[in-house]
Amino acid sequence: MIITKPKDIKGILEALKGKERVYLFGCGSCAEQCQTGGDKELKAMEKALRENGVEVAGGSIVEETCYRQLVLKEYRNVEGFRDADAVLVLACGAGVRTVADVVEEDRPVIPALDSIFLATVERYGRFFEGCALCGECVLTETAAICPHTECPKGLLNGPCGGVADGMCEVDTENECAWVRIYRRLKEQGRLHLMKKVSEPKDHSVGLRPRKTLLRNPARQADRKTKK
Amino acid sequence: MAGDSNLKHELESGRFTVTAEICPPRGTDVGPFIEKARLLKGRIAAANVTDNQRAVMRLSSLACSVLLLREGVEPVFQMTCRDRNRLAIQSDVMGAWALGVRNILALTGDHVAFGDHREAKAVFDLDSVQLVKVIDTLNHGRNMKNTELRGATDFFLGAVVAPEANPYEPEEIKFDKKISAGARFFQTQAIFDMERFKRFFETAGKKSVKVLGGILLLKSAKMANYLNTNVPGVHVPQPLIDELEGASDQLEKGIEIASRQLRELKSFCHGAHIMAIGQEESVIKIIEGA
Numbered sequence: 001m002i003i004t005k006p007k008d009i010k011g012i013l014e015a016l017k018g019k020e021r022v023y024l025f026g027c028g029s030c031a032e033q034c035q036t037g038g039d040k041e042l043k044a045m046e047k048a049l050r051e052n053g054v055e056v057a058g059g060s061i062v063e064e065t066c067y068r069q070l071v072l073k074e075y076r077n078v079e080g081f082r083d084a085d086a087v088l089v090l091a092c093g094a095g096v097r098t099v100a101d102v103v104e105e106d107r108p109v110i111p112a113l114d115s116i117f118l119a120t121v122e123r124y125g126r127f128f129e130g131c132a133l134c135g136e137c138v139l140t141e142t143a144a145i146c147p148h149t150e151c152p153k154g155l156l157n158g159p160c161g162g163v164a165d166g167m168c169e170v171d172t173e174n175e176c177a178w179v180r181i182y183r184r185l186k187e188q189g190r191l192h193l194m195k196k197v198s199e200p201k202d203h204s205v206g207l208r209p210r211k212t213l214l215r216n217p218a219r220q221a222d223r224k225t226k227k
Numbered sequence: 228m229a230g231d232s233n234l235k236h237e238l239e240s241g242r243f244t245v246t247a248e249i250c251p252p253r254g255t256d257v258g259p260f261i262e263k264a265r266l267l268k269g270r271i272a273a274a275n276v277t278d279n280q281r282a283v284m285r286l287s288s289l290a291c292s293v294l295l296l297r298e299g300v301e302p303v304f305q306m307t308c309r310d311r312n313r314l315a316i317q318s319d320v321m322g323a324w325a326l327g328v329r330n331i332l333a334l335t336g337d338h339v340a341f342g343d344h345r346e347a348k349a350v351f352d353l354d355s356v357q358l359v360k361v362i363d364t365l366n367h368g369r370n371m372k373n374t375e376l377r378g379a380t381d382f383f384l385g386a387v388v389a390p391e392a393n394p395y396e397p398e399e400i401k402f403d404k405k406i407s408a409g410a411r412f413f414q415t416q417a418i419f420d421m422e423r424f425k426r427f428f429e430t431a432g433k434k435s436v437k438v439l440g441g442i443l444l445l446k447s448a449k450m451a452n453y454l455n456t457n458v459p460g461v462h463v464p465q466p467l468i469d470e471l472e473g474a475s476d477q478l479e480k481g482i483e484i485a486s487r488q489l490r491e492l493k494s495f496c497h498g499a500h501i502m503a504i505g506q507e508e509s510v511i512k513i514i515e516g517a
Contacts, residue, residue: 152338153309153349154351154354155335155351155354156354156356156357157357157401158356158397158401158404159392161335161392161398161416162338162460163389163392163398163459163460164459169337169460178397179394179397182397194397194400195400195403195404197360197407199357200353201352
């Protein structure tokens with residue numbers, strides 16, 4: 001799940017200054033679950049904007065705001081959305097980007113949230129970052145604990161000198177990722193993996209912006225020849 | 228300027244070898260830094276120049292290493308992984324060699340979260356083991372891409388180990404990886420439990436590397452308490468804090484404790500590395516007292 005947190009209202013009001021028909025767009029997936037872009041939050045935002053003299057033309061929540069087809073369908077069907085002179089999106093950055101792709105280019109699309117991380121949901125309301133989407137998974141060698149993500153320094157060859165009684169020097173409430181990797185590898189009888197020098201990460205695999213095209217022309221051509 | 232590393236020579240001769248740390252200034256006035264260098268000249272085998280220690284921005288460790296060379300003090304150029312990517316690292320390592328620096332110490336570096344530029348991007352493109360390996364590769368005349376260099380480096384290559392790390396086994400694994408990556412000498416983090424350090428040295432001393440035990444000058448009980456709460460990986464035991472607290476002159480007591488540690492190290496270890504953070508003049512007293 002993508003975790004988001006609300007931006008300060010002051011900056012949002014500043015960005016919406018002079019706009020007369022603001023449309024709100026939430027998200028029924030991640031943002032709803034982390035209580036930043038569901039029905040309740042849209043209503044609270046509408047109230048806050050009205051109190052500050054910003055007219056709200058309406059609001060929508062679709063199942064996944066990062067899915068262009070769903071946003072486009074809403075855009076075609078909802079007049080208030082089409083006629084808005086600005087859109088405030090209560091979703092992650094991918095959602096904001098999707099909405100911006102759909103609406104006319106002459107009207108601003110403003111994020112109401114900051115996107116912070118990809119989470120493992122321990123249970124409702126407890127979110128932890130476990131993957132940094134680095135592009136090349138090392139979890140095989142690290143007992144399914146990611147050193148890129150869970151070590152603030154992203155070290156690949158073991159703990160730094162700052163470990164104090166097994167705890168991380170940067171956030172002392174967290175147990176050092178490498179101490180956990182060590183313990184788990186040892187339990188699994190795979191400590192030899194930690195004894196091997198890990199090579200520097202290949203950052204070229206994560207060159208931005210990244211994209212995946214399941215049906216790119218080359219692959220389609222490939223499929224045809226196979227037939 | 229050119230020539231071999233005196234530090235290497237001293238350690239290989241089997242003589243007990245002392246190094247000390249000098250911190251670059253926060254600004255371009257290098258006067259006091261040079262005064263400290265002159266003070267230490269001839270009294271230590273080499274002086275470590277810290278690299279934006281504690282992630283606090285200071286004059287470049289490379290520039291200060293060269294300033295030491297000019298004063299006739301052999302530098303140990305400290306390089307962390309925090310502030311440079313692999314291009315900058317290789318480039319600065321070769322630069323240091325070309326300017327006459329002969330010793331280098333590879334370390335991870337404190338996180339920017341501890342420093343004075345907390346908004347900075349923490350680089351860590353390499354980690355300390357990889358950094359050792361990269362310097363060793365440059366020592367063999369090649370860069371990270373295996374391209375042959377027109378002129379290699381030949382650094383006396385060092386790294387850091389934390390003998391009092393808890394748990395110790397992951398640290399030991401990393402220690403061995405640094406050795407296999409090419410580290411030839413180790414300066415340890417501050418030692419406070421000498422018996423534990425002796426046990427560490429029983430094993431470490433048999434590896435094909437030289438070990439300099441870390442001595443951190445405790446200037447006061449207040450500083451010791453500060454270290455315990457604020458400095459990662461440092462734990463000053465209560466008896467030492469009590470000893471400082473009971474003294475009429477706490478700095479003198481701290482120097483006495485450091486001298487005592489130095490004396491103990493002399494009886495079994497390869498050398499000692501004195502960290503006197505901002506109290507470089509006390510280094511002489513520590514050495515004389517031992």
